Amino acid sequence: MPELQIVRTVADLRVAVAHYRRSGASVGLVPTMGALHDGHLTLVRSAKLDNARVIATIFVNPKQFGPTEDLARYPRDEAADVAMLKELGTDLLFTPDVGEMYPDGFSTSILVGGLTQHLEGISRPHFFTGVATVVTKLLLQALPDRAYFGEKDFQQLQVVRRMVRDLNIPVAIVPIPTIREADGLAMSSRNRYLSPAQRKIASALPQIMHETVAELRTGLAAAPILAGAKGRLHQAGFDRVDYLELCDETTLQPVPLARTPSRVFVAAYVGATRLIDNWPVI
Numbered sequence: 679m680p681e682l683q684i685v686r687t688v689a690d691l692r693v694a695v696a697h698y699r700r701s702g703a704s705v706g707l708v709p710t711m712g713a714l715h716d717g718h719l720t721l722v723r724s725a726k727l728d729n730a731r732v733i734a735t736i737f738v739n740p741k742q743f744g745p746t747e748d749l750a751r752y753p754r755d756e757a758a759d760v761a762m763l764k765e766l767g768t769d770l771l772f773t774p775d776v777g778e779m780y781p782d783g784f785s786t787s788i789l790v791g792g793l794t795q796h797l798e799g800i801s802r803p804h805f806f807t808g809v810a811t812v813v814t815k816l817l818l819q820a821l822p823d824r825a826y827f828g829e830k831d832f833q834q835l836q837v838v839r840r841m842v843r844d845l846n847i848p849v850a851i852v853p854i855p856t857i858r859e860a861d862g863l864a865m866s867s868r869n870r871y872l873s874p875a876q877r878k879i880a881s882a883l884p885q886i887m888h889e890t891v892a893e894l895r896t897g898l899a900a901a902p903i904l905a906g907a908k909g910r911l912h913q914a915g916f917d918r919v920d921y922l923e924l925c926d927e928t929t930l931q932p933v934p935l936a937r938t939p940s941r942v943f944v945a946a947y948v949g950a951t952r953l954i955d956n957w958p959v960i
């Protein structure tokens with residue numbers, strides 16, 4: 679099996695990256711919070727195709743969890759993650775602890791305006807500042823040529839793109855389409871929380887969204903279509919729908935009907951598990 683170098687400090691990461699650079703290698707970065715699944719592995723595979731060297735990061739970032747969220751029980755399985763990364767020929771895993779990322783006295787954060795005010799930003803007000811801060815740090819620590827983000831977290835992808843543009847961070851952000859289970863449910867580390875009965879309920883989400891996208895593509899007003907879809911989600915056993923909206927793909931602002939490139943965005947709870955997803959309409 680190929681060698682996977684595991685480093686836990688920024689100093690060691692910089693030594694390894696400097697070595698890659700001296701040999702003229704291009705570098706791809708795949709930031710993750712671990713509990714890897716095929717969605718993450720697809721990011722790594724894409725990074726392998728585009729770059730001579732691939733760095734994966736695993737860091738469960740406390741700054742992107744709210745006080746009532748699942749930080750303590752977020753799934754962690756370094757041994758399984760390492761085995762998968764090795765198998766794919768990843769060159770390096772950077773997995774710092776919280777003290778390495780946020781030493782005593784850490785007091786800087788990156789706030790991306792506008793794009794973060796809506797959708798996830800409403801129910802999770804600190805989330806994007808936590809993501810933007812940690813992603814900025816990871817990009818500056820590794821200084822990759824390219825960094826890979828899944829479209830499953832489409833708002834996160836747009837926030838990262840805006841931040842990289844606004845701060846002139848010299849990296850190309852590469853979007854990767856969502857990887858789905860056979861029934862269409864988007865792969866997510868949080869799917870592990872679902873009991874078999876809840877997993878069955880969750881499978882209604884891609885089905886209902888598939889129908890909803892078809893209805894939205896007719897160009898009719900979105901509001902009644904979305905209200906109908908919300909009702910069907912409740913009937914299927916979803917406990918709460920946080921949001922279900924048609925939004926412009928670039929501004930992420932709600933639109934009354936699908937005329938410009940737009941996506942339908944959803945966040946809904948099965949029991950205590952919050953699932954998010956999005957589908958392109960046009």
Ligand code: PAF
Binds near residue numbers: 711737
């Ligand atoms: O999408 C994730 O797993 C995280 O939000 C990220 C980008 C690794 C930042 O912690």
